[in-house]
Amino acid sequence: MADAVSRVALRASGLHKRFGGLKAVSDVSIDVHVGEIHAVIGPNGAGKSTLINLLSGELFANDGAITLEATDITRLPPDRRARHGLGRAYQKTTIFPKFTVHENVRLAAQARSPAPLRMFGSVRSDAAVRDLAAQAIARVGLAAQTQIVASDLSHGEQRQLEIAMVLATDPRIILLDEPLAGMGQVEARGIIGLISSLKAGRAVLLVEHDMDAVFELADRLTVMHDGCVIASGSPQEVRMHPAVRSAYLGDHGDAA
């Protein structure tokens, strides 16, 4: 992997996270490369959500280091990480339910604008922010719904909105936490297409349970079990890995 080092956007090394006596994540190292989707899979309780929270900054690791491009972000809070180019979409949809689609995305674009906390002038007056928001909305296919209040959207549309908000912050690294959860077949197809388009010029880390989608999307896979990484590599390598077959994919023999 020596040739790929220069393209690593997000690198975690030796991460540990304990909750009391429980080792939720132990000695996890992961590299996310520009132009790739790196999927993290594993059974429930494997530590995937903890890992993504450590990377986004909502939890601090007990040990280990995280670097975002050249910056050490190990001790930075989530908002500072976001301003360094880390975007995150949540497992439980966490849009601003009372705002319209446009207001949600405009807020995200505002967060990345040069003066995110300007105290004078209406938010509507900032054309650059408005354009960025409109682009992100068009990109995920919600252009017809811009004035709809977010809580009135369907589940799938809320997921699209979630991704539009991440896009509007113009991140270089995107963390996606189960973007397909609770979604119907047709809706999922649209989101899968959207996710595969995200990696152009960016690094994407994907946590997902839908194995078909994972193997379709991922350029690289890391398998977690009981807080540890048990395998990492290309989808093909991981599929053949004996520890993976027994620990995880064994349950989904047909899918694997």
Add this chain to the structure above:
Amino acid sequence: MRGWFIPVVLLVAAIALPFVVPTYYVQFVSKAFIMGILAMALNLAVGHGGMVSLCHAAFFGLAGYVLALLSPGYDPASLLLTLPAAMLAAAAAALIIGALALRTRGVYFIMVTLAFGEMLFFLFHDTGIAGGSDGAYVNAKPEIAIAGHQLLDLASPMAFYFVVLFFLIATVAILTMLVQSPFGHALAAARDNERRARSLGFPIYRIRLIAFVVSGAIAGLAGYFAAAQFGFVAPQMLGWHLSATVLVMVLIGGLCSVTGPLIGALVLIVLEEVLKASTDYWKLIEGLIIIVIVLALPGGVRQLWPMIFGERSEERPVRQAAPSIVEGRNG
């Protein structure tokens, strides 16, 4: 067109008022406006910021004490010097209290602000500063003078009324600007979904602290004029009882607009005035009426606006901005 019509009519009425009613009512409305400024200030924290504060009376009272302490004996103090000093003192107190209290959430935040407010109350109650529990007099109302030439003497109820009206309008203008600005939207986002706002890159703690300090400074503005009007400051000005009363004004008026709490303050003060004049049990009746208002109009009396004048889509009261506040400590 209609958006401008009603405020302009109200403004003209406010300007004409002191020329048509007796002095007592000029002073009464001045007092109501001062409480309106305080309620609007509190609502920046509570309604827009999701920070239920029980120490805003402390900022209000502190500014009043600054005027009392800076007033030179029996001569009028200079408004241009003492008002900024009073607001700065209130802002400084809000900065210190906010910096500590904003590390907590929900019910804990309410408790911490309550504790700090009571500390300031007892600071003035139990020490000899400005007369202790007896309070202190502001013997002469402040004046606006330049080079020894008096431009405006607040001892005249009419002049006092117009100065208060000016600051009332300024408060509405500043708060409206703030709420519609990118800052205001970030503040609302932090209220509605703190975790998400932070992950988008908004520095939640700093945003809330700025809002809290601005809110405290404007509460100080109100306290300054309250002390000037009554000519007297006492520790009760800083107590939680007043904080809670102002919170009631905010709830009556509605959390979701800038001017709602002003209307809430006017409603509550007029209600008290009318009830006091008509029955000895006015507190009891007042309580019942407040309960009915809160039950019937959960969005505040401002909710009546669209019912009476027809709906303007942008100001449709969003039902309850508050529930996320008392959710507990997340993050």
